[in-house]
Amino acid sequence: MNLKQLSTALGLSPTTVSRALNGYPEVNEETRLRVAEAAVRHNYRPNTRAKSLATGRAMAIGHVISLSNKHEMVNPIFADFIAGAGESYARAGYDMVISVVNDQDEGRVYRELKSKGTVDGVIVHAPEANDARIPVLHSIGLPFVVHGRATGTSTPYSWLDVNNRSAFQRATEFLVDLNHARIALINGLEHMDFAIRRRTGYLDAHTARGLAADPALRVSEEMTEGYGHRAARAMLQLPMPPTAFLVSSMNSAIGVRRAAEDLGLKLGRDLSVITYDDDLSYLRNGEDVPIFTAARSSVREAGRLAAEMLLSMIANPEIGPQQRLLEAELMLGLSTGRNPQASGLR
Amino acid sequence: MNLKQLSTALGLSPTTVSRALNGYPEVNEETRLRVAEAAVRHNYRPNTRAKSLATGRAMAIGHVISLSNKHEMVNPIFADFIAGAGESYARAGYDMVISVVNDQDEGRVYRELKSKGTVDGVIVHAPEANDARIPVLHSIGLPFVVHGRATGTSTPYSWLDVNNRSAFQRATEFLVDLNHARIALINGLEHMDFAIRRRTGYLDAHTARGLAADPALRVSEEMTEGYGHRAARAMLQLPMPPTAFLVSSMNSAIGVRRAAEDLGLKLGRDLSVITYDDDLSYLRNGEDVPIFTAARSSVREAGRLAAEMLLSMIANPEIGPQQRLLEAELMLGLSTGRNPQASGLR
DNA sequence: AATCATTACCAAAGCGCTTTGGATTTTCCA
C-alpha cells in the first residue's frame, strides 16, 4: 500500500493525504482523522527511501566500527553504547546504520556515507590523540559527535565524554588516603585519548600528594582479562611490588583478581584494586554490593546522550559544536582497604 | 555531484552513464572507461536512496536487538556477531541497520521495516522455543535467517546454528571419563533455544553413561558473572557438592572460578569446569593455553556465515530455506582434571 | 454587493536514479 493507492481509496489527492499524515495545517481536521484512520487500517507507512529522496534527509545516523588489523578486537563497550544510542534514535524515528570497516578505510567510508546520502550524521567512536577523522568529517561537512575527545585537535567539534582525568585522580588519591604509596596503573592503549587522560589523572594525583610514580608500575595495552592477569602477576613478583592497582577496565580487573588469587592474596585485605566500570549490562560489578571499588559511568547512558546531541545538532544546524562532560562516580566496593604494609596509622 | 551533472560534464545522457557504471553491455568500452574515470575524478557515487527507489532493493539488512523489560541486558555476543556479519555486508555492498526495541514491539518493528522498505531481509537473534517472530516474518514475506534454531517451529525456515546439544553431550562425557559423577549445569535461561539444547545434551550424556542427573545441580538464569558465582557457591556448600561444572558462558565461568577460590579450591585439581566459549574478541579464553577447558565456536564467524546465507537467499529467492549446523570444538584447558574424590583408577 | 482573507483541497514538478522502448549509426555479408 502506497500513497497513491491510499489516496484513491480515500477519494483524495496524494497531496492532501501526505499533508494530513505529516500534520500540516491546511487540511480539515475531519479529513485528517479519516486519513489517519485509513492509514492504520491499511497498515500504510510511507516508504523511507522515497521520503528521504524527496526531503533530502536520510533519517539515519551512522556508526562506523573499525577493526584494526593488528589487534582486531571489537570494543566491548560498543554493544551497550549502541543500545543506548538506539533508544534515542527509535524515539526520534531515526534508523541506525553500522559499517564495519578496516581502520585505514575509515575516511573513505565517511566520504561514502556522505556522497551516497546514507546518513545525516555519524558518531565517532574511540578517538585517539589528534584523531584524523575529525578534520576529515569537517571537510566533508557531515555532522558528527565524538564519544570521547581527541587531545590536540584545535578546531572546535562536538563531543560527549566522561571526565577520565578527574576519575583517575580521585581514585588514586583515595588509595593514597588508604596509605598506599606504590600504586600500579594497568591502563588501556595510550594512543587512545581516554587512556592518556587516565594516566594524566593518575600522575596528577601523585604530584598533588607529593608521591613519585614509579614507571615500572605503569603498563598500557589492550584491555583483556589476560592482560590484567599477566601484568599484575609480573608486578606482584617485583622486589618492591605495588600494594594497589588502578585498572582501566572490568575485564582486566578480573584478570588482576585472578593473579592475586594465584599468589594467595585477598583483594581488599592484602591488595587493593580500583577499576573503571562502564556499567556494561553483561558485566555487572557485583549484584548488591560492588565487587570492585570502581569509578563508574554508564556507557549506555552516554550512548543515549550522544545520540540526542547529534539529533539536536541535525535539527538545528545553527547551534554549532556542543560539548558535554560527565563525571564518573566513585563506588566503594570490596576490593580496597588500608595498605597492610603501612606502619601504624597516620 | 549527481548523475545528471556527471552526464552533462561528459556530454552523455544519464542513461548511458548509468549503464556504463553498472556494467551493462550496450555501451562502448571506450566511453565506459571515460565515464569510470570521470566518476572517480568527480568523486561521484550514486545516491543510495534514489537507487533503491528505482530498483526496489534497499541494499540493507536489518538486525533487531530487543531488550526485554525484565532483564534488559544487551546480549554480550551481539557485538562480535555484528562484526562478523558486517564484514560480509561490506563485501557485498550492503548496509546494516540496527533497531533497538522492546521485545514486545519486535513484531511491529518487522512490519515497519518491511512496509517502510528499509531493508531487504533480517537476521533473527536469540531464538526461543516456538519463537513467535518466525511466523510473523513468514506472513509478511521478509527474507530472514535465524541465528540459532527455534524448537517446535513446524514450517521450514533458514537458520545457522551451533550443535549445542552435541557440544554439551561431549563435554559431559569428557567429565564422566575423568571419573566425575556429580556434574553441575550452570545454564542460560531455558526459554532460549540454545539453553534447551544444551540441557538436552547434558542429560543425554547422563543417560548414555548410565548416570542419574541430580536436579539440584541444575540452574538456569541470565549468564552473568554474579550468577556463576552465586550458583557455584551455593552448590559447593551442599552436603554432596558437585565435582565438576558445565557452564554456558565464559562470564559465568569466571564467576564459578571466583566461587571456587572463595572456598580455597583450585580449578583443574580440586574442581573441574568446562565452559562454552563464543570466542569473543574481548574475552579470550587465555592467551596461549586456554584457561578453561571449553566448547568453542566463533560467534563472529557465525555472523559472517549467517549474513552470507541471507544475502544468497536474497540474490536467489528461488533456493528456499537454507540450514547450516556448525560443530563446536572441545578445547582442553587448565580447568579440568580427574575427579580427586573418585577412589582409585577405573 | 463587491472585495478580501481564509479554508480546504489539488495538479504537477522534482528528488536522483534505473530501465523501457526507441533512434541512429556502424558493421557485416550476400
Next chain:
DNA sequence: TGGAAAATCCAAAGCGCTTTGGTAATGATT
C-alpha cells in the same frame, strides 16, 4: 552495394514521496 544485424546512444517514464503554486469555495468585511 543494398539490407539486415549489431553496436551505441538517448528521451522519457517511473520508483513513492514532498512541496510549490495554484484553484475553488466559504466566511468576514466594508
